[in-house]
Amino acid sequence: MTRHHRHLLIHLLVLAVLVLAAPAVRAQLYQNPVNPPATKEQVPLYQPQEKLVGTVSIPDEKLSVLVQPEGREWREFRSYWLRVVAGTLALGMLAALTLFYLFRGTIRISKGRSGRWVPRFGGFDRFAHWTTAVSFLIMAITGLIITFGRPLLIPLIGHEAFTSTAYASTFLHNFFAIPFTLGLILIFVIWIRDNLPEKADLVWLRTLGGVLNKAGEHPEAGRFNAGQKLIFWAVVFGGFALAVSGVLLMLPFSVTGIGGMQILHVLHGLIASLMIAVIIAHIYIGTIGMEGAFDAMGRGVVDENWAKEHHSRWYEEQILAMRANDGRPVHHRAAE
């Protein structure tokens, strides 16, 4: 047998083995798929479909989440509960104030206007207040447009016009966050000393500031009464919570994952709903709710009788300070 013949024989033998083994190999291929099965417990896909996180080879790490069922709850909040909460709080406050107005009317200065003015808020005070106030109003309205636009505005103005409105709203909402935060810091710094709680606040709160007393009896108060202090602290805490959650929403996934982003959105929406209701009450009592109140933030001065009625202790302090200052009016210390 030559070497050539020996090679041929080996080849034939190999071929025979392969042919005979073929059904077994094929059966084995059917039996064993590409990925050999592990036990059921080892394979996450066999488990009930909860949150599944794996690994990805692309840079976007947050795409390693295979399924996140929390999105369903977030959707429920965004498309239902947020609208219910924001709508109920805002409309409820409006309804309550309307009833109050019908019952009590504008709270008059009981002795009437004196015609003499007492300086109350300097230019810097008013700058801080109106910077924050205008920014808040713009953000409240644009936020409401984004929240309620789909059910309320799209049927009125159509999809294309609403997209332009909503797009402008997102820009306004984001950029007015800057003056809002700056104004908030100013408000906090210049007014915190006069907003610290004191004993007189308890009396004021117990009598609700004398609001139900038509004879014009008022509990004494310093520069800010307990009601104003409540507004101050609501604005400080609520405002900073909105600012922080808002900045994190503007920089998505910078510090938290998708679950954190959903929670931030929920917090931002709920706090904003509360703040809108609080500010509606604040606007009411600062305008049509009380005679002479708007002058304080509008012109910076208040009527002497208004000052005596609502802020008796502060008024006395102003008189004393004025005497010590050779009869010239004294602007508040923070405004100097």
Add this chain to the structure above:
Amino acid sequence: MARMKFLCDAERCIECNACVTACKNEHEIPWGMNRRRLITLKDGVPGERSISMACMHCNDPPCAGVCPVDCFYQTADGVVLHNKDLCIGCGYCFYACPFGAPQYPQTTNFGSRGKMDKCTFCTGGPEVDNSPEEYQKYGSNRLAEGKLPLCAEMCSTRALMAGDGDVLADIYQERSLRRGYGSGAYGWSTAYGNADKGRAFGPGASGTKGS
């Protein structure tokens, strides 16, 4: 009318990423964005499985539910599409989507994250079929040419399938029966609800036992 669905058979997927690459190339998806991606579970340990994931084109899509400008719509084939002319890039659809499908050209959104982009099941968008405008905004429209999505057509192990849900379910059922086990049609109950499985089955349904 067919109800178009994706089905990824994790028992067959070999994590080759051909579907990801095919999708990026076919639609010229910009750098940093992925309409389709591969996720590996338990990488390197027993029980490892890979699965190719993109928009599942849900019934009652959560993205459409939360969209403040109402820019989503569903075609007669069940494909979920959106109108980029209406999108304001708010990012809400990503928070709602169970599968992480929506993508944005910008990572921060001081102003806007840019128009959302996601898998179109190779069906383009609201523009005229196969027009340059449609390609520029939504990528190619293979369905209008009578072709199925390229990711599934490229799949060498036939792990990723695209097409009529009933047909896919039959194929998957046959595979599961032959193998003797199956992980269920992954994501189907999340995407289409327990009521809509065609003749298919989700996890826990009869026929698969192992799921």
